[in-house]
Amino acid sequence: MAESAEAPKLVYLVTGGCGFLGEHVVRMLLEREPRLRELRVFDLHLSPWLEELKTGPVQVTAIQGDVTQAHEVAAAVSGAHVVIHTAGLVDVFGRASPETIHKVNVQGTQNVIEACVQMGTRLLVYTSSMEVVGPNIKGHPFYRGNEDTPYEAVHKHPYPHSKAQAERLVLEANGRKVHGGLPLVTCALRPTGIYGEGHQIMRDFYHQGLRLGGRLFRAIPASVEHGRVYVGNVAWMHVLVARELEQRAALMGGQVYFCYDKSPYKSYEDFNMEFLGPCGLRLVGTRPLLPYWLLVLLAALNALLQWLLRPLLLYAPLLNPYTLAVANTTFTVSTNKAQRHFGYEPLFSWEESRTRTILWVQGMEASAQ
Numbered sequence: 001m002a003e004s005a006e007a008p009k010l011v012y013l014v015t016g017g018c019g020f021l022g023e024h025v026v027r028m029l030l031e032r033e034p035r036l037r038e039l040r041v042f043d044l045h046l047s048p049w050l051e052e053l054k055t056g057p058v059q060v061t062a063i064q065g066d067v068t069q070a071h072e073v074a075a076a077v078s079g080a081h082v083v084i085h086t087a088g089l090v091d092v093f094g095r096a097s098p099e100t101i102h103k104v105n106v107q108g109t110q111n112v113i114e115a116c117v118q119m120g121t122r123l124l125v126y127t128s129s130m131e132v133v134g135p136n137i138k139g140h141p142f143y144r145g146n147e148d149t150p151y152e153a154v155h156k157h158p159y160p161h162s163k164a165q166a167e168r169l170v171l172e173a174n175g176r177k178v179h180g181g182l183p184l185v186t187c188a189l190r191p192t193g194i195y196g197e198g199h200q201i202m203r204d205f206y207h208q209g210l211r212l213g214g215r216l217f218r219a220i221p222a223s224v225e226h227g228r229v230y231v232g233n234v235a236w237m238h239v240l241v242a243r244e245l246e247q248r249a250a251l252m253g254g255q256v257y258f259c260y261d262k263s264p265y266k267s268y269e270d271f272n273m274e275f276l277g278p279c280g281l282r283l284v285g286t287r288p289l290l291p292y293w294l295l296v297l298l299a300a301l302n303a304l305l306q307w308l309l310r311p312l313l314l315y316a317p318l319l320n321p322y323t324l325a326v327a328n329t330t331f332t333v334s335t336n337k338a339q340r341h342f343g344y345e346p347l348f349s350w351e352e353s354r355t356r357t358i359l360w361v362q363g364m365e366a367s368a369q
């Protein structure tokens with residue numbers, strides 16, 4: 001019998017469902033998962049747009065909660081068939097303390113795993129990150145690598161460190177017996193730099209460009225390639241993984257998958273110009289305007305200022321030693337593992353991803369006028 005002809009019966013829980021990626025996962029599930037009966041959206045901060053989703057045929061349940069609180073997570077997981085755990089503290093700018101990052105990303109993930117075990121939920125999809133692999137602190141390039149490419153992953157920064165620890169917990173939990181005796185099936189998705197509608201850093205660059213008279217200044221050589229993937233395709237991968245995980249548990253359980261699509265390989269700045277260019281911004285310079293040693297110095301100065309000012313105010317600029325190292329190290333993926341294991345093909349072509357993102361930036365432009 002065709003799947004769509006069956007009465008919808010599944011309950012999904014999306015943690016971090018009001019975040020940049022989470023919102024796309026939530027909307028994608030509602031559009032493309034016909035077996036969905038109830039969708040629970042769990043987040044520290046609930047967004048107003050959730051209200052409009054409540055009028056559709058699927059029951060959308062908004063749950064304000066904190067992944068660091070085990071009892072709140074357990075209550076949200078109770079009765080769910082699938083958990084998509086995207087909630088996380090994404091901070092490479094020193095806004096939060098290392099302890100807080102650990103608590104949300106590692107302890108929060110442990111709470112999700114324990115809740116699945118306790119409540120008998122069998123399917124868990126975790127949003128990991130390319131950052132669990134690299135770039136490493138030695139600046140080694142990862143050029144068109146795949147899930148099996150050897151790479152010396154060395155984590156000093158709290159964010160990638162926490163993502164790597166959390167990913168390990170999720171993968172190690174694969175096969176654990178959940179309440180009722182059946183095995184838990186888990187896997188982890190590793191997006192590269194996500195872009196698309198709602199991307200905060202793109203927003204920041206756009207406004208910075210406007211403040212600078214329609215210009216941005218090249219800081220990173222155009223030859224440094226940075227992996228990027230469209231948010232709609234990352235969301236689609238989550239939906240597909242969640243759908244296929246039970247049937248293909250032996251193949252997919254305990255596996256990691258990079259998130260990829262047909263977005264071109266470019267430097268971080270050149271890639272952003274694909275969207276900011278049509279919105280009137282210009283990237284000045286074919287080569288970096290400042291020598292690299294000066295950027296390193298400025299990044300170190302920012303780190304020092306952040307530390308000195310911490311008792312008084314939060315100083316968290318985009319440039320710091322870590323972000324500079326990431327932006328200045330080639331990290332791109334080339335893989336078809338998701339296609340081989342669960343039939344993933346990008347839902348959005350590069351042209352469509354680009355157009356959608358441009359329209360979103362132009363929308364910001366219009367609303368600012």
Ligand SMILES: NC(=O)C1=CN([C@@H]2O[C@H](COP(=O)(O)OP(=O)(O)OC[C@H]3O[C@@H](n4cnc5c(N)ncnc54)[C@H](O)[C@@H]3O)[C@@H](O)[C@H]2O)C=CC1
Nearest residue numbers: 016018019020021043044066067086087088129191193194
């Ligand atoms: N943005 C990117 O380029 C990439 C993001 N990721 C991962 O994707 C996931 C989603 O990231 P984004 O959507 O970019 O970030 P985001 O900050 O937009 O979304 C994260 C969501 O988690 C929620 N959250 C944070 N702490 C929470 C807590 N204690 N309890 C409950 N909810 C909490 C936030 O309120 C937010 O809605 C994260 O796990 C991140 O590590 C992975 C690779 C790249």
Ligand SMILES: C[C@H](CCCC(C)(C)O)[C@H]1CC[C@H]2[C@@H]3[C@H](O)CC4=CC(=O)CC[C@]4(C)[C@H]3CC[C@]12C
Nearest residue numbers: 090092129131192193219268318319323324326327
């Ligand atoms: C902010 C950086 C670009 C500014 C560079 C400067 C100051 C020289 O102009 C961003 C460059 C690369 C980004 C990171 C990358 O896309 C990988 C990521 C994965 C995640 O899981 C979270 C986000 C991020 C760490 C992302 C953060 C911003 C950059 C460092």
